[in-house]
Amino acid sequence: MAKHRKFIFVTGGVLSSIGKGIAAASIGNLLEARGLKISMVKMDPYLNVDAGTMSPFQHGEVFVLDDGGETDLDLGHYSRFVGSAQFTRKNSFTTGRVYDSVIRREREGGYLGKTVQVIPHITDEIKLRIREAAGESDITIIEIGGTVGDIESLPFLEAIRQLRHEEGATNVLFVHVTLVPYIGSAGELKTKPTQHSVKELREIGIQPDILLCRCDRPLSKEIKDKIGLFCNLTGDQVFSAIDIKTIYEVPLYFHDEGVDEKIIEKLGIWSGKPDLSKWRDMVNLIKNPEGTVNIGVVGKYMDWHESYKSLSESLIHGGVANRVQTMVHYIDSEKVESGDLTELKGMDGILVPGGFGERGVEGKIKAIEYARTNNVPFFGICLGLQLAVIEFARNVAGIKNASSAEFKPEGRENVIDIMEHQKKITDKGGTMRLGAYPCDVLEKQSGVKTHAYGAYGETKISERHRHRFEVSNEFLPKLTEHGLVVSGKYKDKATDTELVEMAELPKHPWFLGCQFHPEFLSKPLKPHPLFSAFIASSKKNKKS
Numbered sequence: 001m002a003k004h005r006k007f008i009f010v011t012g013g014v015l016s017s018i019g020k021g022i023a024a025a026s027i028g029n030l031l032e033a034r035g036l037k038i039s040m041v042k043m044d045p046y047l048n049v050d051a052g053t054m055s056p057f058q059h060g061e062v063f064v065l066d067d068g069g070e071t072d073l074d075l076g077h078y079s080r081f082v083g084s085a086q087f088t089r090k091n092s093f094t095t096g097r098v099y100d101s102v103i104r105r106e107r108e109g110g111y112l113g114k115t116v117q118v119i120p121h122i123t124d125e126i127k128l129r130i131r132e133a134a135g136e137s138d139i140t141i142i143e144i145g146g147t148v149g150d151i152e153s154l155p156f157l158e159a160i161r162q163l164r165h166e167e168g169a170t171n172v173l174f175v176h177v178t179l180v181p182y183i184g185s186a187g188e189l190k191t192k193p194t195q196h197s198v199k200e201l202r203e204i205g206i207q208p209d210i211l212l213c214r215c216d217r218p219l220s221k222e223i224k225d226k227i228g229l230f231c232n233l234t235g236d237q238v239f240s241a242i243d244i245k246t247i248y249e250v251p252l253y254f255h256d257e258g259v260d261e262k263i264i265e266k267l268g269i270w271s272g273k274p275d276l277s278k279w280r281d282m283v284n285l286i287k288n289p290e291g292t293v294n295i296g297v298v299g300k301y302m303d304w305h306e307s308y309k310s311l312s313e314s315l316i317h318g319g320v321a322n323r324v325q326t327m328v329h330y331i332d333s334e335k336v337e338s339g340d341l342t343e344l345k346g347m348d349g350i351l352v353p354g355g356f357g358e359r360g361v362e363g364k365i366k367a368i369e370y371a372r373t374n375n376v377p378f379f380g381i382c383l384g385l386q387l388a389v390i391e392f393a394r395n396v397a398g399i400k401n402a403s404s405a406e407f408k409p410e411g412r413e414n415v416i417d418i419m420e421h422q423k424k425i426t427d428k429g430g431t432m433r434l435g436a437y438p439c440d441v442l443e444k445q446s447g448v449k450t451h452a453y454g455a456y457g458e459t460k461i462s463e464r465h466r467h468r469f470e471v472s473n474e475f476l477p478k479l480t481e482h483g484l485v486v487s488g489k490y491k492d493k494a495t496d497t498e499l500v501e502m503a504e505l506p507k508h509p510w511f512l513g514c515q516f517h518p519e520f521l522s523k524p525l526k527p528h529p530l531f532s533a534f535i536a537s538s539k540k541n542k543k544s
């Protein structure tokens with residue numbers, strides 16, 4: 001049984017991208033370090049039922065959970081900051097999901113002829129889902145997507161207002177993240193946007209208990225008191241949240257500001273001081289690395305940063321494991337395709353990440369060939385593995401037209417193909433392999449230790465997936481004859497098929513591709529073994 005059952009709601013004001021996700025995750029981090037059991041929830045006010053169908057260019061990365069839930073990238077922050085929290089589909093839901101359940105229930109006659117309305121039916125469904133996600137945790141931190149004042153977020157805000165009423169004021173805390181901009185021409189920090197945003201919250205019955213004010217310089221006591229006066233709280237409930245170089249430092253900064261102390265005081269929780277020693281060591285390492293390693297991530301030019309959030313964080317974690325700073329360079333695959341290898345040549349390691357569609361694929365294949373033939377450490381993830389197999393098939397195994405059914409549905413030499421049983425499914429979403437699958441790791445091949453085993457040090461692992469195509473077993477004998485080693489396999493009992501999970505070249509300094517997405521499991525205090533091993537070999541390969 002949990003010792004407590006408390007809820008912290010995190011809302012955002014003034015504008016989007018204000019760092020609510022990191023703020024919520026940092027609060028979770030500090031409370032976990034105080035020995036409390038934490039659950040985290042993201043509620044998003046859009047109508048998509050989940051993030052699976054949303055373009056990563058618009059909304060950032062789709063973060064995948066063990067149970068196959070396709071969620072918002074904030075779940076990634078939560079997993080990295082709150083080490084022991086477990087996440088399932090229950091921890092992330094949208095307006096679309098809430099309406100979907102309510103409408104289904106209505107169709108099934110679940111409302112016994114009543115008029116189904118936003119209040120109480122939608123708000124009840126929201127509260128139900130919040131309480132369900134709380135499970136056995138002491139504290140559940142719920143972040144509400146969007147900005148206060150948006151029409152879309154109103155049902156969520158109404159639901160949390162009711163929840164405080166039902167659970168009691170000492171069990172529910174409202175944290176509002178807002179902006180206090182510095183206006184150069186006036187030479188001052190401006191509090192008006194914050195005042196307005198809090199006014200908007202209070203109009204709908206929510207009085208924030210804590211204000212986290214994003215600012216580019218610390219707020220003075222006078223400013224805090226002024227904000228407090230206008231927003232109906234005391235100055236010691238107002239905190240500066242200044243821009244910080246590494247996101248992992250945010251919890252430490254909040255702690256120094258006294259945020260967690262104030263939260264537990266307000267919630268009436270007694271707890272010892274948080275143990276932040278390991279976290280502090282990790283942040284010190286990030287801030288004072290012993291060197292740098294340059295990693296080239298080859299992708300389509302529009303695959304911007306946010307769509308590879310977990311990947312770029314995992315590369316940082318791999319750096320931490322090796323006491324170096326990972327410098328990530330995004331390399332446009334179309335440039336490589338046109339024959340420009342200059343950027344690639346300066347890299348200590350090359351990574352081809354996951355992706356969909358044909359655009360830029362030939363450039364990625366060229367980059368893989370460069371890494372393979374020049375002994376540059378190479379890491380291929382999902383599409384990256386598939387392209388590494390295509391490159392190997394074409395240039396080593398003599399399968400000249402090797403390709404993937406994703407790009408050439410009618411191709412005859414598709415070393416990457418869709419599985420027989422999936423061909424019948426017409427609903428595209430239905431053909432994705434999603435979530436955690438077990439994988440057997442091969443220890444040695446002809447007496448040589450595999451890179452995979454070298455990294456994991458164990459033969460049974462589990463990793464998360466999000467893809468439609470697989471390495472075709474038809475071409476596998478030819479590929480392995482020429483030296484490709486399958487170092488990870490998944491045995492599907494239902495269809496009695498084995499699927500390639502990892503493939504590598506054990507004689508290359510480090511050349512490995514995986515069908516899964518290891519970046520979803522990496523944490524700063526627990527860097528993923530494949531990222532650690534890849535950065536270790538890139539460090540060894542360091543130019544100059």
Ligand code: GLN
Pocket residue numbers: 353354355356357381382383384406466467468469470
């Ligand atoms: N497009 C490939 C597939 O669907 C790879 C997907 C990915 O990289 N996530 O199988």
